[in-house]
Amino acid sequence: MISRFKILLSKAQKGDNDAFKIIYLRHSDHLMAKCLRYATDINMAKDIMHDGFVKIFQNISRFEGNEKMLNAWMTKIIINEALKNYHKRSRTIFVEHHSGLEQVELKVEIYQDMAVKDILKMIKELSEPLKVVFMMHCIDGYKHDEISDILGISVEASRVRLNRAKTQLRNNYSKSKIVNHG
Amino acid sequence: MDNDSKVNKILSEKFESEKFEFQKEELWAEINDTINSYKSSTRKKAIKILLLSLLPVLLILCFYIVNIKISPESLHINESSTEIDQPVRDEASRTDLVKEGLNINNTIVRSDKEPELSQDLNNDPIHIPSSIYNREQSILNDKKQLSINSQKKIAIDGNDQIAEDSKNQAVLNADPQKQKINESNLVSPDAGLISNSFSSEDKFSSENINYNQAEMSVPILQDISDKLKNQETNEEMIIASMSLLPGIELQEIPYDRNENFAMAYSRRKDRSNGRSQIGFSLSSFLSDVNYNTSLTGDSPTYDALQSTTARAGYGVSAFYRKTFSNNFILSGGAEYLKIRERFVGAADLGSGTSMMTVDTAFYRNKVEGREYFPGDVLVDCDSLHYVEHTNSHNNVNLLLAVGYGLNLNQSRVIFMMEYGLNLTFNYSGRIIDADRRIIYTDQRVDFSKTRTAGIAGFKFLVEHPISDQISLGGGFSLRQQLGSGFKDIDNNITMLSGDISIHYNF
Numbered sequence: 001m002i003s004r005f006k007i008l009l010s011k012a013q014k015g016d017n018d019a020f021k022i023i024y025l026r027h028s029d030h031l032m033a034k035c036l037r038y039a040t041d042i043n044m045a046k047d048i049m050h051d052g053f054v055k056i057f058q059n060i061s062r063f064e065g066n067e068k069m070l071n072a073w074m075t076k077i078i079i080n081e082a083l084k085n086y087h088k089r090s091r092t093i094f095v096e097h098h099s100g101l102e103q104v105e106l107k108v109e110i111y112q113d114m115a116v117k118d119i120l121k122m123i124k125e126l127s128e129p130l131k132v133v134f135m136m137h138c139i140d141g142y143k144h145d146e147i148s149d150i151l152g153i154s155v156e157a158s159r160v161r162l163n164r165a166k167t168q169l170r171n172n173y174s175k176s177k178i179v180n181h182g
Numbered sequence: 183m184d185n186d187s188k189v190n191k192i193l194s195e196k197f198e199s200e201k202f203e204f205q206k207e208e209l210w211a212e213i214n215d216t217i218n219s220y221k222s223s224t225r226k227k228a229i230k231i232l233l234l235s236l237l238p239v240l241l242i243l244c245f246y247i248v249n250i251k252i253s254p255e256s257l258h259i260n261e262s263s264t265e266i267d268q269p270v271r272d273e274a275s276r277t278d279l280v281k282e283g284l285n286i287n288n289t290i291v292r293s294d295k296e297p298e299l300s301q302d303l304n305n306d307p308i309h310i311p312s313s314i315y316n317r318e319q320s321i322l323n324d325k326k327q328l329s330i331n332s333q334k335k336i337a338i339d340g341n342d343q344i345a346e347d348s349k350n351q352a353v354l355n356a357d358p359q360k361q362k363i364n365e366s367n368l369v370s371p372d373a374g375l376i377s378n379s380f381s382s383e384d385k386f387s388s389e390n391i392n393y394n395q396a397e398m399s400v401p402i403l404q405d406i407s408d409k410l411k412n413q414e415t416n417e418e419m420i421i422a423s424m425s426l427l428p429g430i431e432l433q434e435i436p437y438d439r440n441e442n443f444a445m446a447y448s449r450r451k452d453r454s455n456g457r458s459q460i461g462f463s464l465s466s467f468l469s470d471v472n473y474n475t476s477l478t479g480d481s482p483t484y485d486a487l488q489s490t491t492a493r494a495g496y497g498v499s500a501f502y503r504k505t506f507s508n509n510f511i512l513s514g515g516a517e518y519l520k521i522r523e524r525f526v527g528a529a530d531l532g533s534g535t536s537m538m539t540v541d542t543a544f545y546r547n548k549v550e551g552r553e554y555f556p557g558d559v560l561v562d563c564d565s566l567h568y569v570e571h572t573n574s575h576n577n578v579n580l581l582l583a584v585g586y587g588l589n590l591n592q593s594r595v596i597f598m599m600e601y602g603l604n605l606t607f608n609y610s611g612r613i614i615d616a617d618r619r620i621i622y623t624d625q626r627v628d629f630s631k632t633r634t635a636g637i638a639g640f641k642f643l644v645e646h647p648i649s650d651q652i653s654l655g656g657g658f659s660l661r662q663q664l665g666s667g668f669k670d671i672d673n674n675i676t677m678l679s680g681d682i683s684i685h686y687n688f
Binding site: 015017020021024025028029030032033034036037042046049050053054057058108111112116119137138139140141 | 185188189190192193194196197200201202203204206209210212213214216217218220221
């Protein structure tokens, strides 16, 4: 028996706009949240969504799999689109200081206890290059060599940025604690 | 599980159910518009591809139609659709003549059909001037079985052998009494014709027979008409009579197939082994060199390459081309191409002064109008800088091509499919992270110094002879690099170039 998803996917693959709209409506909230993490504001996130969904439409005929796989595939495209957008706006030369990797970061339990909203707030305070590497590695599950390929930086630079992001998160967390306790 | 992995797991789970509510319909309207325009452009692209793929077929068809030769068989005269090609056969005519009983080598023998013809001519009241009448009469009476048509064959073919043969005595196999030709009848002051046999000088051609054509035409036409009506006239009779009509010079009718084609190629058509030529060609790119990247390629390097403008390159090649007798072509040669790329972009360098490495062959700061060359340079990073760099690389192609040549009246059109080996070497520039035009040394990526790949393409060429041995050509080539592309930049190049060439035919 052919599932409703298969029928929907089949129609979308044949270029049916209505079928594609249903897919869009089902996944847009989740994907928009991802866009917002990488974007600086809602308008930029919408741009990323727009470009990402056009790309999804152009390539959906090649997709094979179930709904969960479709979600993962679409997420990948949207994140790549977000990273492309990030590349366009990050023209500044980022000077790397290879000064050793200090393991100064928040304890795992702290992440466990914090709400998503608070974590996001802390991440937003990071500088753009650090934020991107941190989100790619810690939230979206990219490995350092993948980050290196996508961002066009060395694996070492990716590790350095992640380490620095964690350090900065710890500092920000400490500051917020002091403020709260104070 | 290490600390890093634990953090990953916790954060992934936390953000998995992350959602953001927004105005979906508003965004969908924009996406829908873009999708519709994409669909429309895809359709247009498909139509273009279809038309482009049909174009060669249409061209071949057009050239074929233009190239159709007017065969003698298709040439008709008069409403009776009597074909006048009969006397123009060469080898076939000889065979027919022999079949009909005419030995054209030494002896003219009688045909079985001839009595009917001679009888008809004898009985019909045709008024012919005395000299012609006498001659015709003598021939028919002698029953040489040599129809006037046969005489025409000899005359029109202009074949020396036949003329020589006909000069020999015509031995009559029929009644020996009638074989004697009245010499006085053949000598006519009217025609000035002196002949006691089938001499090669007159060849019985209409040029050498001076008679009053106007006087003859009416009764002869009447005769033809009667014969057609009675279904008794054979082809030879009509042709014989046609030769006496005014205004019709059978010599003017194209009888030699080879004479239809003035060009050198056709004159060599009889060569069973075909012909060969060596050539030298110059190419120049008609458009930018296009980099083909996959649609899903997300690397910013690819995107930058796609939007890159490239300067035209050039190429030179030498080749050997063999054209077989059936017009199929086999060609091989070597080609040198130089492709020059230009990368244009903007870089917001922020503020401050930094020592940087310009990783390209050429760098121009358009704001300040300064130019930098490879090496460490000091750049003031206080504004948005527009940068431009160039790369150039060399290619050697070893090409093998098959094709087909269409002979036109003066020229030849060649369609060829090419396939070969492409060797790229000696890059004089570098591309690094395409979004960052200036970058530190440890982040740059060198192009691979050399790279081999396949190359395939299509060539369209029009060739025009300027002498028997030299010809000139002009056309275009569309080439595509095959394979996995360069080591670090996985892309292939499509090249559209205009070609001019000179060929030596032997």
